Amino acid sequence: MAQDAIVTKGLSKRYKLYGGRSGQLLDFLGMPAGKKSQRYKEFWAVWDVTLNIAKGTTLGIIGRNGAGKSTLLRLLAGVSTATNGELIVNGHTAALLELGTGFHPDLTGHENIFACGLYLGLDRPCMESLYDDIVSFAELGPFLHQPVRTYSAGMHMRLAFSVATAQAADIQVIDEVLGVGDAYFFGKCLQRFRRFQETGGTTILVSHDHAALLRVCNRCVWIEQGKVVADGPPLEIVSAYTQAVYEEQDRLRRPEPSVSGHDLTAAHALRAAKSVRIDDVQFLDGDRRVRRRFEMGDSLVVRVTYSSLVVLEDAVVSVVVSRADGLIVSNAISAMDGAGLMIPDGRGSIDVIFNPLNIGPGEYMVSVGIYPSLDLLDSISPQHAVIWHRYVTFCICAPPGIAVELGVCRQPVQWHVATRG
Amino acid sequence: MMRRSALFRYARLILSLTALDLRIRFAGSKLGLAWLILAPALTVCAYVLLFGGILKVQVCADCDRLSYGLLVVTGLLPWIGFSESVSRGTASVLAQRNLMKSRVFPMEVIPVTAVCTGILGQLAGTIMLICGLFIFGKLSLTILFFPVLIVLQALLTVGLVWFLSCVNIIYRDTSQMVSLGLLLLMFLSPIAYTPDMVPKELAFVLAANPLAFLIEGYRDILLFGRLPALNSVGVFAGFAALAGIAGHQYFMRLRRLLPDCV
Numbered sequence: 001m002a003q004d005a006i007v008t009k010g011l012s013k014r015y016k017l018y019g020g021r022s023g024q025l026l027d028f029l030g031m032p033a034g035k036k037s038q039r040y041k042e043f044w045a046v047w048d049v050t051l052n053i054a055k056g057t058t059l060g061i062i063g064r065n066g067a068g069k070s071t072l073l074r075l076l077a078g079v080s081t082a083t084n085g086e087l088i089v090n091g092h093t094a095a096l097l098e099l100g101t102g103f104h105p106d107l108t109g110h111e112n113i114f115a116c117g118l119y120l121g122l123d124r125p126c127m128e129s130l131y132d133d134i135v136s137f138a139e140l141g142p143f144l145h146q147p148v149r150t151y152s153a154g155m156h157m158r159l160a161f162s163v164a165t166a167q168a169a170d171i172q173v174i175d176e177v178l179g180v181g182d183a184y185f186f187g188k189c190l191q192r193f194r195r196f197q198e199t200g201g202t203t204i205l206v207s208h209d210h211a212a213l214l215r216v217c218n219r220c221v222w223i224e225q226g227k228v229v230a231d232g233p234p235l236e237i238v239s240a241y242t243q244a245v246y247e248e249q250d251r252l253r254r255p256e257p258s259v260s261g262h263d264l265t266a267a268h269a270l271r272a273a274k275s276v277r278i279d280d281v282q283f284l285d286g287d288r289r290v291r292r293r294f295e296m297g298d299s300l301v302v303r304v305t306y307s308s309l310v311v312l313e314d315a316v317v318s319v320v321v322s323r324a325d326g327l328i329v330s331n332a333i334s335a336m337d338g339a340g341l342m343i344p345d346g347r348g349s350i351d352v353i354f355n356p357l358n359i360g361p362g363e364y365m366v367s368v369g370i371y372p373s374l375d376l377l378d379s380i381s382p383q384h385a386v387i388w389h390r391y392v393t394f395c396i397c398a399p400p401g402i403a404v405e406l407g408v409c410r411q412p413v414q415w416h417v418a419t420r421g
Numbered sequence: 422m423m424r425r426s427a428l429f430r431y432a433r434l435i436l437s438l439t440a441l442d443l444r445i446r447f448a449g450s451k452l453g454l455a456w457l458i459l460a461p462a463l464t465v466c467a468y469v470l471l472f473g474g475i476l477k478v479q480v481c482a483d484c485d486r487l488s489y490g491l492l493v494v495t496g497l498l499p500w501i502g503f504s505e506s507v508s509r510g511t512a513s514v515l516a517q518r519n520l521m522k523s524r525v526f527p528m529e530v531i532p533v534t535a536v537c538t539g540i541l542g543q544l545a546g547t548i549m550l551i552c553g554l555f556i557f558g559k560l561s562l563t564i565l566f567f568p569v570l571i572v573l574q575a576l577l578t579v580g581l582v583w584f585l586s587c588v589n590i591i592y593r594d595t596s597q598m599v600s601l602g603l604l605l606l607m608f609l610s611p612i613a614y615t616p617d618m619v620p621k622e623l624a625f626v627l628a629a630n631p632l633a634f635l636i637e638g639y640r641d642i643l644l645f646g647r648l649p650a651l652n653s654v655g656v657f658a659g660f661a662a663l664a665g666i667a668g669h670q671y672f673m674r675l676r677r678l679l680p681d682c683v
Contacts, residue, residue, distance in 0.1 A: 015681060016681075022592075024591050024682070025588070025591045025592045074522075074680075077525070078525045079521075079522065079523065079524065079525055079680055080680050080681060081677040081678075081680075093525075095523065095524060095525070097522070097523040097524075098519065098522065098523040102519065102520055102523075102524075104445050104448070106445060106448035106449050107444065107445060107448055111444065115441050118434065118437050118438060118441060119520055119524055119526055120524065121526070123433070123437075124437070147448070147449070
């Protein structure tokens with residue numbers, strides 16, 4: 001028990017959903033409700049969570065929106081009180097649940113640092129000893145002595161993060177706040193975070209950024225409807241979770257190929273496009289087995305299953321791989337590769353083979369378009385096509401034993417060392 | 422490191438928060454802290470003008486403008502202290518909802534801080550008044566009773582505000598009703614008049630009004646150089662203590678539920 005930072009036994013949290021304010025008021029004033037009428041409906045946001053979190057663990061919590069992740073964090077941070085169950089916390093907890101909520105817009109950054117200190121329970125001498133560290137980490141420059149209302153969102157966030165993490169704590173509880181700020185500051189946050197890990201600090205964090213979780217966590221918990229569904233090594237849990245999400249997406253998916261464009265001169269293309277339908281897009285590995293997770297350097301086959309009423313003599317197929325933030329990582333266009341595709345009528349499939357896969361680790365979306373004809377010089381006017389847009393995603397993980405950032409693509413290079421003299 | 426008692430820590434926290442409250446209130450304003458004096462002073466002027474100059478309220482046969490002004494000042498200052506504290510206090514916990522939701526913080530100090538800030542105006546005004554009385558040689562030793570009265574007033578207000586701020590979280594109408602209630606209470610308090618001007622049939626209204634007791638008490642010790650009747654001070658002290666304890670109990674019982682309600 002001594003090496004556990006947090007122990008929970010059957011931790012549960014009930015929210016009362018009241019029909020109206022007056023019922024809640026009566027409950028608040030301590031008036032008993034009649035036997036027949038319960039004034040509220042029960043909602044268990046967290047149900048029977050039993051966890052032993054050892055000291056030094058970095059625990060990631062994943063799950064869908066509304067699964068109870070944040071409620072669980074708030075319970076662990078001590079901000080909210082559990083309805084049932086037991087919670088033992090060994091050590092001082094710092095909570096980063098909402099960044100920068102304690103700031104007063106009319107006070108300067110300097111004044112706000114001390115105001116936040118009060119809310120954190122730190123007295124003035126203690127804040128003064130942390131002050132230099134906070135200021136140098138936030139890098140506000142001349143804005144430090146300006147009212148916070150003049151700050152940009154990034155500056156606001158930087159100051160809030162610096163204040164919240166300045167104090168030495170044994171346990172950090174972080175809710176989806178690492179992803180804010182620019183890349184430079186994110187790097188700094190990550191560095192501070194790593195140092196905290198190295199000094200034996202325990203971290204519990206909620207994030208939807210699975211790549212980031214895989215990079216920092218050594219344990220992962222998947223929560224669904226307030227209950228722990230799975231608990232174990234991050235990669236295992238994250239892939240089980242993503243697989244479950246994909247399966248549900250597949251069940252709910254209603255593929256509706258869209259036809260775009262109004263150009264009358266391309267009426268024949270429109271007609272052709274209407275006669276083609278993309279039925280499915282699948283990801284296969286080198287052995288032609290369906291998969292959703294790949295490793296860098298693997299071979300990936302994107303199989304586009306179609307049905308067509310006409311023969312497309314000189315069709316162009318494009319497969320766009322894009323990141324969740326919209327960045328297009330690669331656009332494979334059959335015409336550019338010199339592949340003149342003749343698509344016969346009836347049902348069939350087109351395989352697009354990525355071998356080797358040079359895209360860096362992460363989660364990617366794929367959209368597919370079949371163009372009866374495509375003018376590569378024209379980037380403005382809408383082109384008639386059957387488009388399968390961002391319905392399917394796949395995941396690329398880093399080769400085993402590599403934790404450093406590998407970037408969006410792995411450009412093949414040669415190395416050469418020259419000596420002078 | 423020296424170990425300090427929890428009470429001492431709380432007192433320091435409340436003082437720091439009050440200072441912060443003032444800084445926020447006057448951030449960016451030119452006159453800043455001067456408003457603390459200016460606002461009550463202007464209100465007093467308005468009162469004297471309205472009741473003394475226009476309505477020509479006659480407190481006693483041979484009263485001049487100055488003594489009527491002093492009467493209004495001594496009535497108005499506790500009123501300002503009380504109403505500021507109650508209206509600020511009622512809204513205080515709701516205003517700090519983010520704090521409550523994101524940090525472990527002893528929320529019970531928030532209403533206390535609001536009362537401290539609310540009373541500051543009254544304190545500043547009273548100190549000015551005492552200085553004035555001293556200069557004109559009208560100050561009597563009964564002024565030493567002033568701390569007793571102000572502590573009792575604070576205790577009563579804090580108890581009330583602990584309760585009201587809690588209820589306000591669930592029932593946002595509370596702050597509206599409180600401001601209306603305060604307006605009503607103002608008319609029912611002997612601010613611009615004295616209790617002997619009240620008809621006999623309505624005397625019970627003043628007797629039931631704790632603010633009437635306070636105003637009379639302040640007038641006694643500041644203007645008339647006599648101590649308030651000690652048995653009524655005793656009753657009032659008991660009442661204030663009861664309010665304080667009950668308010669504290671109520672707040673502490675509901676404190677754990679509050680973060681789920683905002």
